[in-house]
Amino acid sequence: MQKLVEISGLSVRHGNLTALEDVNLDIYADDFIGVIGPNGGGKSTLVKSIVGLQEYEGRITLAPELEGGHRIGYLPQINNFDKQFPISVEELILSGLQASKGLCGRYRKEDRARAASLAEQVGIAHLLRRTIGGLSGGELQRALLCRAIINEPRLLILDEPANFVDNHFEKELYDILERLSKEMAVVVVSHDVGTITSVVRSIVCVNRTVHRHATAELTAELLENYHCPIQVVFHDDIPHTVLPRHDHSHHHHDSHHTH
Numbered sequence: 001m002q003k004l005v006e007i008s009g010l011s012v013r014h015g016n017l018t019a020l021e022d023v024n025l026d027i028y029a030d031d032f033i034g035v036i037g038p039n040g041g042g043k044s045t046l047v048k049s050i051v052g053l054q055e056y057e058g059r060i061t062l063a064p065e066l067e068g069g070h071r072i073g074y075l076p077q078i079n080n081f082d083k084q085f086p087i088s089v090e091e092l093i094l095s096g097l098q099a100s101k102g103l104c105g106r107y108r109k110e111d112r113a114r115a116a117s118l119a120e121q122v123g124i125a126h127l128l129r130r131t132i133g134g135l136s137g138g139e140l141q142r143a144l145l146c147r148a149i150i151n152e153p154r155l156l157i158l159d160e161p162a163n164f165v166d167n168h169f170e171k172e173l174y175d176i177l178e179r180l181s182k183e184m185a186v187v188v189v190s191h192d193v194g195t196i197t198s199v200v201r202s203i204v205c206v207n208r209t210v211h212r213h214a215t216a217e218l219t220a221e222l223l224e225n226y227h228c229p230i231q232v233v234f235h236d237d238i239p240h241t242v243l244p245r246h247d248h249s250h251h252h253h254d255s256h257h258t259h
């Protein structure tokens with residue numbers, strides 16, 4: 001299977017803080033990876049490094065067709081800044097084509113049709129003309145998903161796509177990702193370990209260091225041995241409940257509670 005990304009000896013420092021230390025990770029064309037870990041563990045830093053938005057030490061080698069960000073779809077973790085661009089939902093979705101078109105490329109009729117079709121699939125067709133400033137979190141998240149996939153990427157990276165979306169769309173979202181994972185490598189950051197482990201094929205635990213496991217081999221002990229500060233309760237081998245462990249957290253963030 002083709003290797004799309006090779007990460008070796010990756011470290012990221014912010015002043016005195018080491019966000020990632022000596023990370024080695026390969027991503028293959030048929031991968032469907034869930035990225036888990038505590039707040040501040042370095043998940044966003046890791047995916048930003050891959051998409052070229054983060055300075056780092058070490059080496060990240062992309063397959064030739066991914067060079068320059070072509071064919072990498074990326075859905076960033078939402079922050080308030082994102083909504084301040086005065087563009088319409090349609091323009092936001094179409095901006096996912098810019099990596100391959102360049103900034104002055106014009107959108108074709110087919111591009112607009114594809115944007116409309118994607119919007120339709122995620123239930124925001126009625127919002128195409130709206131500016132993104134007034135969108136709810138869930139609506140913006142859906143639009144960002146369309147932007148991430150409009151370029152038919154070989155590698156799709158989503159940073160907490162289930163944030164802000166309601167339970168109904170969350171289920172649909174994972175169905176969509178499952179479908180997409182048959183055509184492209186998918187990497188999805190999530191706090192909902194119970195749900196994500198039932199969807200993806202491998203889990204990458206990020207807590208300054210990074211460890212990868214096949215979902216099938218995932219056990220509570222394994223997570224603990226690798227200092228993944230997450231406790232998973234297994235019922236019939238299905239990860240069921242996730243409780244944050246507070247003892248060796250060195251961060252001040254509130255932990256997420258998932259039941």
Ligand SMILES: Nc1ncnc2c1ncn2[C@@H]1O[C@H](COP(=O)(O)OP(=O)(O)OP(=O)(O)O)[C@@H](O)[C@H]1O
Nearest residue numbers: 014017019037038039040041042043044045046077
């Ligand atoms: N630009 C920055 N300047 C200083 N510190 C930063 C910067 N970006 C990230 N960090 C720090 O690096 C660490 C890793 O952050 P990162 O956003 O990767 O965590 P995360 O695992 O995505 O967390 P969350 O679950 O909250 O999204 C955190 O301690 C964060 O405060």
Ligand SMILES: [Mg+2]
Nearest residue numbers: 043044045077
């Ligand atoms: Mg993050």
